[in-house]
Structures are given as structure tokens and as C-alpha cells.
Amino acid sequence: MFDRMVYLDNAASTRLDERVLEAMKPYYFDIYAVATSEFGYSMGIDAKEGLEEARETIASSLGASAEEIVFTSGDTESSNMAIKGVLAALKKKKGEHIIVSKIEDFSVLNTAKTLEKMGYKVDYISVDSEGILNLNELENAITENTALVSIQHANQEIGTLQDLETIANICNEKEVLLHTDATHSYTRVPLDVSKIPVDLISMSAHTIHGPRGVGALYIRDGTPINKWMDGGFQESNRRAGLENIPGTVGFAKAVELTTPEETEFLRSLRDYTIKRIFDEIPHVTLNGNKTQRTPQNANITFHYVEGESMTLHLDMRGFAVSTGSACFSRSLEASHVILGIGGDHERAHGSLRFTFGRYNTIEDVDAIIDAIKEIVEQLRAISPLYEGK
Structure with missing residues (x-):
């Protein structure tokens, strides 16, 4: 024993890293208001500043701009938002075809299966004996009706990394949007959106010694995406629901500590x-x-x-x-x-x-x-x- x-x-x-908890504490006990603009009261303004500083940290880690980061409740929500939001935005313009790999995590795989039941066409791309995506199969599967490709950066179980740059270039050349679930690679494997033309990235804090129940979705500027959850006008009207400000601050601190x-x-x-x-x-x-x-x-x-x-x-x-x-x-x-x-x-x-x-x-x-x-x-x-x- x-x-x-x-x-x-x-x-x-x-x-959870104790330093992450310390960064979060003020937003539970001292700055616990909702995020308000510069025309609001001081505690709300302070909360807004904490939220936006966290957004800047996450964006910087990807080579992105702060406006391209939407905070969510975690990677499952991020992937649902990416896939369902893009398909809703492109349904009439592009088509009802989506492509995923056979070894995606359930946040992507089960989303695809649900969409399939709703009438969407889904292609599941195979991988080799080590989990590497069949790029020829991917390229041949893309058609003029393909609205989105969703291929994970790293596998949740066997850890295999995909050649995301090549995948992104294939999608870019065929003018198809690419989403990647980077939950198991984020901060551990370099991912720079200024060099790799990926359009949407799911991330989560719970795999890097951050708090549970908070994540983010990177949405490249100009990517068509509909708001998929009704409610308020948070996150620049891209996601409804009260922002988890302690969580986002903790997420950013976890990124800084990696x-x-x-x-x-x-x-x-x-x-x-x-x-x-x-x-x-x-x-x-x-x-x-x-x-x-x-x-x-x-x-x-x-x-x-x-x-x-x-x-x-x-x-x-x-x-x-x-x-x-x-x-x-x-x-x-x-x-x-x-x-x-x-x-x-x-x-x-x-x-x-x-x-x-x-x-x-x-x-x-x-x-x-x-x-x-x-x-x-x-x-x-x-x-x-x-x-x-």
C-alpha cells in the first residue's frame, strides 16, 4: 500500500492548483457582481475587468484576439456550440453534411449521432492502427454540401495527435470550416491560430489544474455561427447565461501556470x-x-x-x-x-x-x-x- x-x-x-483557487477567491467574496459595462456600478465594472483579462489570457495562448474567445461551461458545451451553431448558420447556404472521425470524444461523436437522427448526413472518417486520421478519406468525403469538419487535436484515450495543420489546409482549400476539440492538448501541445487555419477550437480548464465547469470556444473572426442557447445577451450575444467569472479567472490562471x-x-x-x-x-x-x-x-x-x-x-x-x-x-x-x-x-x-x-x-x-x-x-x-x- x-x-x-x-x-x-x-x-x-x-x-485544482492552490494558486488557481487563490486567484478565484476574490470573485466569490469581494467582486461577486455580474459583469457590467463602464456605465454600471464599480463592483460590476471590476467583475467585467476580471472577465476580460481572463479572455485576453486565453486568446494570447492561441495567438488569437480576445473578441474570438467565448467562455462556456466546458468542452462539451463548446463542441455543441461550435457544431450546432455553425450548421444552423449554414443550413440554407452550404448544406447538411458534417464530417467527424470515428474516435472523437463523446461531446463530438454523440452530437454527430444526434444530428444524424435529425436528418443531417454524417461521414465518420477512419483512422489507422495508431489512431492517425486517413487524410485521403477525409479529402474525398468533403463535398459542396459539407458545412463542417470536426476532427480532434488529440485523442482523449490513446493520446494520438492529429496533423491538424494538414487537416486545416485541406479544409481551407475546399472552403469548409474546421472545428477541433483540443481539450486534451491545449497548453501541452502548441496551437497557434495565426499559423494553422482552424476555425473553431474547444477547450476546458479541468484538464490543466483549473476549475471544473468552465471552458472556452475559439471562433475565428468571420466564422458564421448561430447562438444555439436562448436566454440573455452575454458573451457579445453569442452565449446566453450568467458568466462564471471566478471560473474564467481560474481558467486563465491555470493557463499562465502551465x-x-x-x-x-x-x-x-x-x-x-x-x-x-x-x-x-x-x-x-x-x-x-x-x-x-x-x-x-x-x-x-x-x-x-x-x-x-x-x-x-x-x-x-x-x-x-x-x-x-x-x-x-x-x-x-x-x-x-x-x-x-x-x-x-x-x-x-x-x-x-x-x-x-x-x-x-x-x-x-x-x-x-x-x-x-x-x-x-x-x-x-x-x-x-x-x-x-
Whole structure:
């Protein structure tokens, strides 16, 4: 038993940084008014200043202008807003065709499935055995009726990074808008909209040691998009609902605290984890591309054992990881991502996702791998699938 809980599921959500909390506190207790213009009362003006300073920080991190950032409740709302808002704006002008990849996160994938039921045509583009998008298939799928392409920057489960610049250039040449879900790459992998012609980007604070329940959508200036949620006139009348000012301030602080040096440290933990496991445990498979992946993700299948059993045994020893996908933790279904890269149900159910964060150490990695070695040996000893291997 480790002397504390070792949390290695940072792709699901991260621990809030205390410095983020300190930045948020004044907007709960001292500057708690709604954001008002310069013609309002002083507390409302101060709240507005905090909101706009946060917007400037998020915009700067992308090479964007502040007017191109809309704050939301998180990546799910951002992706829904991007996809549904653009399709509504272009329905009569462009067409009712949307393209997504087969391994998108549910905020995009299930949005596409809902639109399909409503009569929209959806093409689901395949990926190779490492999760890399089939660019020829994408290019051939785009027609004059295509209103939007939505391809994630990084996969939520196996960490594979897409060649977003090439994808954006394809869409740009064919005059089709591109949305990307950057929830699992934002601040960890460079993304500059002045260099990559992506039109919409979903982001969230909860994966970078920021608060939960706040995110943002980058909307390139001039992108046609309808307001998809009725109510007030917040966010320059692009999103209805009271702004979460403490959350946006915390989001901005989390962005400021994320450094290249920290990202390289996470990469070193990832590489060390992969090396130790492959050196010391037989019958394992790395899921995703070895180098073209997010620095904080290692997803590995341990053959002839169930990932659910491993996670339960690890939990009893004080370790937190996910199996298959965090979104499948209450389901017996195989991961659509592992199946999408050509894996079978055994490979999907035997996978563990390790995602590293600011508060992890090399000692954490050593401890969990030592524990996994024992657990895998015990489980394989009673597995009929492992006999004779």
C-alpha cells in the first residue's frame, strides 16, 4: 500500500492548483457582481475587468484576439456550440453534411449521432492502427454540401495527435470550416491560430489544474455561427447565461501556470512508464502512436487480464487509473477508440490509461509499476486465456 493516493487519471480531471483557487477567491467574496459595462456600478465594472483579462489570457495562448474567445461551461458545451451553431448558420447556404472521425470524444461523436437522427448526413472518417486520421478519406468525403469538419487535436484515450495543420489546409482549400476539440492538448501541445487555419477550437480548464465547469470556444473572426442557447445577451450575444467569472479567472490562471518545462517533465514520466512496463512485463501493447501523442498520456494493453480487475486491485493499493476510457467506467462496452484502431474486445478491456499531471512524481510511477507487475502476475495465473503462454 502506497502512503497516499496516487492519481494517474489526469485526462479525466485534474486536482485544482492552490494558486488557481487563490486567484478565484476574490470573485466569490469581494467582486461577486455580474459583469457590467463602464456605465454600471464599480463592483460590476471590476467583475467585467476580471472577465476580460481572463479572455485576453486565453486568446494570447492561441495567438488569437480576445473578441474570438467565448467562455462556456466546458468542452462539451463548446463542441455543441461550435457544431450546432455553425450548421444552423449554414443550413440554407452550404448544406447538411458534417464530417467527424470515428474516435472523437463523446461531446463530438454523440452530437454527430444526434444530428444524424435529425436528418443531417454524417461521414465518420477512419483512422489507422495508431489512431492517425486517413487524410485521403477525409479529402474525398468533403463535398459542396459539407458545412463542417470536426476532427480532434488529440485523442482523449490513446493520446494520438492529429496533423491538424494538414487537416486545416485541406479544409481551407475546399472552403469548409474546421472545428477541433483540443481539450486534451491545449497548453501541452502548441496551437497557434495565426499559423494553422482552424476555425473553431474547444477547450476546458479541468484538464490543466483549473476549475471544473468552465471552458472556452475559439471562433475565428468571420466564422458564421448561430447562438444555439436562448436566454440573455452575454458573451457579445453569442452565449446566453450568467458568466462564471471566478471560473474564467481560474481558467486563465491555470493557463499562465502551465509551462514548457512542466510539459517536458510529464513527457519524461510518460516515456519512463512505457519503458519500464515494456522492459519488465511481457505481452503488452502500446495503444496510439509512439511519438505523435500528447506528452502526458500512456495507454497500454495488458493481454490476458481484464482492465477492470486491474483497476480494482490498484485502487485497493492506493492507485487511480482508468481502463479503456474514463467514459466507459460504468459500461461493459468495449472502447470505441480501441476498436476504431483495429483492436479487439480483449485488447480494449485489457487496457489501462495513465495520464500524468503536475502533482505526479517518478516515485509514483515506480510504485504503480511495481504494483502492476504483481497484479498482472496474479491475474494471469488464474486466467484460462494465459495458459501455455
